[in-house]
Amino acid sequence: MPPRRAAAVARRVEAWFASNRRALPWRLEPRDPWASLVSEIMLQQTQAARVAERLPTFLARFPTPAALAAADEHEVLAAWSGLGYYRRARGLHACAKSLVERHAGATPPDVDSLRALPGVGAYTAGAVASIVFGARTPIVDANVARVLLRLEGADALLGSAAATAWCWANAERLVRAAASPGALNEGLMELGALVCTPSRTAGPRCGECPLASLCRARAEGRQRELPARAARPPRSEVHHAALIARDGAGRVLAQRRPPAGLWAGLWQAPTVESARRPTASEVARLVRLLARDVSHSGGFLHATTHRLVRFDLWQASAPVQIEDGAPMRWISSSDLPGLALATPHRRILSEALRSREASPARAGSVQRRGLRAGR
DNA sequence: AAGCCGTGGCC
DNA sequence: TGGCCAAGGCT
Numbered sequence: 292m293p294p295r296r297a298a299a300v301a302r303r304v305e306a307w308f309a310s311n312r313r314a315l316p317w318r319l320e321p322r323d324p325w326a327s328l329v330s331e332i333m334l335q336q337t338q339a340a341r342v343a344e345r346l347p348t349f350l351a352r353f354p355t356p357a358a359l360a361a362a363d364e365h366e367v368l369a370a371w372s373g374l375g376y377y378r379r380a381r382g383l384h385a386c387a388k389s390l391v392e393r394h395a396g397a398t399p400p401d402v403d404s405l406r407a408l409p410g411v412g413a414y415t416a417g418a419v420a421s422i423v424f425g426a427r428t429p430i431v432d433a434n435v436a437r438v439l440l441r442l443e444g445a446d447a448l449l450g451s452a453a454a455t456a457w458c459w460a461n462a463e464r465l466v467r468a469a470a471s472p473g474a475l476n477e478g479l480m481e482l483g484a485l486v487c488t489p490s491r492t493a494g495p496r497c498g499e500c501p502l503a504s505l506c507r508a509r510a511e512g513r514q515r516e517l518p519a520r521a522a523r524p525p526r527s528e529v530h531h532a533a534l535i536a537r538d539g540a541g542r543v544l545a546q547r548r549p550p551a552g553l554w555a556g557l558w559q560a561p562t563v564e565s566a567r568r569p570t571a572s573e574v575a576r577l578v579r580l581l582a583r584d585v586s587h588s589g590g591f592l593h594a595t596t597h598r599l600v601r602f603d604l605w606q607a608s609a610p611v612q613i614e615d616g617a618p619m620r621w622i623s624s625s626d627l628p629g630l631a632l633a634t635p636h637r638r639i640l641s642e643a644l645r646s647r648e649a650s651p652a653r654a655g656s657v658q659r660r661g662l663r664a665g666r
Numbered sequence: 667a668a669g670c671c672g673t674g675g676c677c
Numbered sequence: 678t679g680g681c682c683a684a685g686g687c688t
Contacts (some may be wrong), residue, residue, distance in 0.1 A: 332685095334686060335685045336671090336672080336673090336683075336684055337673075337674095338673085338674075338675080338683075340674090341673075341674075341675095373672090374672080374673080374675080375671080375672025375673045376671055376672055376685090376686090377671080377672080377675095378671065378686080379685090379686085382686085382687095396680085409686095409687095410685090410686065410687085411686085412685060412686050413686095414685060414686085415685075426671085432684070432685075433682075434684090436684085449684085450684075452667085488681075489683070492677085524669090552670090552671085553672085554671095593672095593673095594672090595671080595672050595673075595685095596670075596673090596684095597669080597670065597672095597673070598672095610680085613688085633672075633673095634672075634673065634674090634685095
């Protein structure tokens with residue numbers, strides 16, 4: 292992008308952002324560096340509306356790096372519960388410890404120090420450095436990439452190495468031409484989120500776009516087709532048989548998941564995973580250390596990016612024994628808020644606890660209705 | 667460097 | 678209502 296064009300684009304984006312910015316929780320002035328870092332990590336792969344709901348609570352509990360560093364990892368994961376990509380929570384916890392140990396408990400202002408923190412990549416480091424500290428450094432997230440590829444009418448495949456390098460080079464030219472690097476960067480993202488939307492059906496809102504007269508994709512009528520994207524590979528399908536086991540006090544059994552893979556280290560209703568859907572007798576055999584008999588009580592689908600998880604729920608109809616040293620515990624309703632649970636298991640366990648006073652047969656039907664209604 | 671890691675809104 | 682969509686960091 293030639294310097295004169297870059298200057299025109301930067302000027303228009305900054306002017307548009309000044310009067311079109313949304314009031315979002317992470318845009319409170321003055322910007323708190325720690326709050327900004329937390330918000331940027333929470334915003335990775337996560338929609339703004341979801342972050343807006345959860346950020347204030349998280350920051351109220353962990354207002355400083357020191358507060359987060361001092362917390363137990365499980366408490367951090369519990370505070371992140373439902374947000375997905377739980378590695379981000381562990382990375383943020385490690386970040387906080389690093390800030391306390393190596394940066395006197397402060398969030399550093401320069402891209403390189405930020406970039407060295409766990410879970411902080413080029414985007415997050417550039418966002419904090421430019422938006423909070425005014426550093427003249429570019430950022431490229433999916434919004435920025437879409438805006439730039441359309442603006443220049445580029446055919447590069449979104450996400451390819453070539454497209455990524457091309458986007459960063461052009462974002463660099465724009466931030467060099469900006470009056471305020473932070474406003475330009477935030478403005479590009481906001482423009483992508485509100486105007487230059489990904490929609491292939493309705494198309495982007497070019498009528499409201501400050502860059503419409505400069506946009507090559509618009510001039511060529513290709514704003515719906517660009518940017519080009521690769522086809523997504525099909526999701527693999529897996530079966531999770533979850534056991535709802537109650538003790539005499541109406542508590543339900545929870546188990547810690549393995550330390551790697553899906554929902555690593557989170558708690559769950561005890562679960563047997565398999566490629567094919569197990570029968571009742573197979574489930575009974577697989578969980579025989581836990582329960583002598585089981586009965587099927589409904590199921591539901593849970594889709595993640597790469598998997599389709601088919602949940603089947605099984606009620607334990609005989610007393611359950613906990614193996615010594617097994618990563619299991621009995622939980623009651625009051626334990627739920629403090630537990631790190633993936634979304635489907637929070638549903639399973641809370642439904643099970645809600646119906647804890649019903650008989651086993653009755654509990655099964657309540658369970659089934661509740662879970663089906665929830666979809 | 668290709669694949670893994672969640673969730674919820676939209677149609 | 679099931680399939681589609683979004684899209685940063687790490688290994």
